[in-house]
Amino acid sequence: MSLLSEHKNPIHVSDKNFEKLRADCAHCFGLCCVALYFAASEGFPVDKEAGRPCPNLRSDFKCVVHDTLDQNGFKGCLAYDCLGAGPKTAQLTFAGISWNEKPENAKEMFAVYHVLQQLHEMLWYLTEALTLKPAQSLYPQLSILREETEQYSLEQPQVLLSFDIEAQRNKVKELLHEASKLVRAQCKSVERLGQKQKKTLGRGGDFIGADLRKLDLKGADLRGSYLIAADLRGCDFWGADLIGADLRDANLEDADLSECLFLTQRQINAAKGNSKTKLPLHLFSPVSWR
Ligand code: SF4
Structure with missing residues (x-):
């Protein structure tokens, strides 16, 4: 039996509680466009200090460049997800x-x-x-x-x-x-990893621009790893923990992330993928991937 077929059991069950944690810009006051800072090095064309409205924010809290954020250099806005904190602040608090x-x-x-x-x-x-x-x-x-x-x-x-x-x-x-x-612990392939790979794949690893296609990532501890622009095409992330991993511009084409752990929409929005990239049930495929 191949390693791949051993790990196709689903890990997650579905949960409606994710719905309470969705962004809802129509019920917000453009809070992410005002309260947060931008840095030109992090997917924005300019620096902006926290508390100052973005010049593209209209008085009705709509964005002037909403349909052309990428072309205007606002990739950071495309990736951002408040997880429902904006509408709660605006409407409830x-x-x-x-x-x-x-x-x-x-x-x-x-x-x-x-x-x-x-x-x-x-x-x-x-x-x-x-x-x-x-x-x-x-x-x-x-x-x-x-x-x-x-x-x-x-x-x-x-x-x-x-x-x-x-x-x-x-x-x-x-x-x-x-x-x-x-x-x-359920992932048998972790037990089989050689010492070198176990060490390489440890928490917070630096894989910027690396080609990881040949590594077995099932059950890997990738917490806080730097996977910026890494080549992850076709990788299987069954049981891999991706909490806090930096996936900006990582190539996830044809990858299977359906049973990875602690991935967020923000990480996905910042990465590259295609229509064959599989995501957990509670996340959405960005429009540019379809
Ligand atoms: S560019 Fe648009 S979405 Fe981005 S911060 Fe400015 S107003 Fe908000």
Whole structure:
């Protein structure tokens, strides 16, 4: 039996909770276009400081160059995904009153958005961990932590701004790592990796521009790896942990990421792929890949 056929069992089950963590620009106040900074080195044509509206943002919070972001050098905007933090800040925390309607609230609103972005990222990962069949023993702890994180995200601005986000992140990180280990332990090919490959594929590895097509990536620990412009065509990521991996311009054509762990829409939007690239059920194929 080939290694590929051994690992075609699904890891994830579907979960409707991802739907609560989707961007919804129609119910936002262009918060990502104002509150965040841009850096010319990170997919933007110019630098922009946090809190200053992008010159392309109209007063109705629509983008003047929405249909031509790529051609205008705003690749960073195409990749960005607030995971639903924008509409929550706008409609729930600030009850639908925008920063240009009430400029005295602007600074606080932008700061809250930063906090909610981070809480929603935690919620996204916890939601995914709760879909991982091999991590079922952790479901009770994961559920409690997701509920707690969700409750914090509904708090008033003052509470959100005094919240110890780092402590919460560490709790989440620890549990996600446990879940990842349980999944990756199921991957027989990891046991078969030579010492050299195990070492090479460790967390935070530098694979910028590398051709990884010959490596067995199933069950690999690629957390925080630099995969910028890496050649990953046709690779099988069954059970590979990609949390925080930098996939900007990585070539994922024909790759199978359907059962990888902790991949986000932001990572996918920044990478290259094609109609044959397989993604997890909770992520979408970018229009340019179809
Ligand atoms: S270019 Fe458009 S999408 Fe990007 S930050 Fe500016 S207004 Fe927002």
